[in-house]
Amino acid sequence: MKGRTIILDHFGEVEAAALMVDGQLDDLLIDGDAPRVGTVYRAIADRPVKGQGGMFLKTPDGAAFLRQIKGLAPGQPILCQVTGFAEPGKAIPVTAKILFKSRYAIVTPDAPGLNISRRIRDEPERDRLLEIAHEAMGDAKHGLILRSSCEGADSDAISDDVEAMLALAITVLDDAETSMEVLAEGDGPHILAWRDWVAKAEVVTDEGGFGDHAVLDAIDMLLTPQVNLAAGASMFVEPTRALVAVDVNTGADASLAAGIKANMSCARALPRALRLRGLGGQITLDLAPMPKKDRRSFETALRQAFRGDEVETTLVGWTPLGHYELQRKRARAPLLEVLP
Known part of the structure; x- marks a missing residue:
């Protein structure tokens, strides 16, 4: 269909x-049962971990870890936001840079100014959106980003979205209480x-x-690790405790170009395979054999494939053994953990 x-x-x-x-x-x-990404807490600083450059916090949902020590003392309240999902037995990852995100707007308390997504290049449209932003934000001290979804969207819908996110930001940030609390649930x-x-x-x-x-x-x-690729090739995506291993096989193709064809097919299919399975962290690709001269073409294909994926992924590079490594944000819980 x-x-x-x-x-x-x-x-x-x-x-x-x-x-x-x-x-x-x-x-x-x-x-799932884990705290949703975007949840905002009023947490309590617990104990610093200087070797990791961060602080453990107490939240209503358990321990959280903030990569910040400067200006924090044990017992001090702090606003923070969930940024991803924790592995079993680890603390919830949080940040002190809170964002209020919706379909059209992102209110940015720590970054004042009115901004339009760079993907919107039509100047009259950018001017229209800037007028909407000025009117909706008024004299608010917080910053605003209008997302690419605003292009061509109804002005009233954009304005309502901005006002809703601004109201939420003001409610959360102006709360004067000091006890541990969930201030806003993630979507x-x-x-x-x-x-x-x-x-x-x-x-x-x-x-x-x-x-x-x-x-x-x-x-x-x-629920099975195998992902079928073009021309009979396949890859197996298997999470372990330490990393996600991806093994690429050429199948029955015995031609000289079998390796590069399978690897290029892997590059195109990998973002979707990881996204659907909710996998992140360290990812190691055990690719099919191919000449070193073809590595640049593979890297280009991989970069283009991840460009359209919303989950932040860093292409790290080649290992001495010829594996390729990536680092991907744990933006979702693994599928196997959330299935009832």
């Missing part, structure tokens, strides 16, 4: 959202789908939509 379809449903009793593109599962969000899958999947799509909200649109079948396929 051609086109984009967003399915808002539940997986068991858990809220979930799926994005199908041309009949293939392209993105998947399933709620769940349905809100995240509305917020981030902004391209034109059919939206399905009927109960049982996952079954009707083959999402359940696609999830079943994600």
Whole structure:
């Protein structure tokens, strides 16, 4: 089936959202028990860890880790925001640089000024959006970024979104209490789908939509490590405690170009494979054999593939053994941990 379809449903009793593109599962969000990314706490500084340049904090959801020591003392309250998911037994990663993000707007308390996404290049459109930003923000001291989704969007919808995020920011940041507390919950899958999947799509909200649109079948396929690639090649994506290992195989292709073809196919498929499985951290690629002269072409393909992926990923480079390494933000909980 051609086109984009967003399915808002539940997986068991858990809220979930799926994005199908041309009949293939392209993105998947399933709620879990861990604190949602974007949750804002009033936390209490607990103890510094000077060797790691950070501070453990106490939150209503357990221990958190902030990469900041300067200006903090044990017992001091501090506002912080969840930035990712912690591995089992580790502290929740948080930041003191809080953002209030929605479909059209991001309010930035620590970065004053009105900014328009660089992806919007049409000057009349940028002028229109800047007028909306000035009117909606008024004399507020906080900063604002209008996202690329604002291009061509209704002015009232943008203005309402900015005002809602500004009101939330003021409510949270002006709270004068000092006790440990959750000040704002992070967005769940349905809100995240509305917020981030902004391209034109059919939206399905009927109960049982996952079954009707083959999402359940696609999830079943994600439970196995094998990912089929072009021309009979494959890769196996297998998380371990220390890292995510990706093994690329050429299959039955015995031609001289089999290795580079399989590796290029891996580069194109890897962002989706990691995104759907919710995998991050250290990622090591054990690629199919190919001449060193082809490495630059592979790196270019990999860079282009991750350019369209929203999860922050750093392409680290080659190891002495010929593996390729990446570092990816743990922006989501692993699929195997959130499935009921």
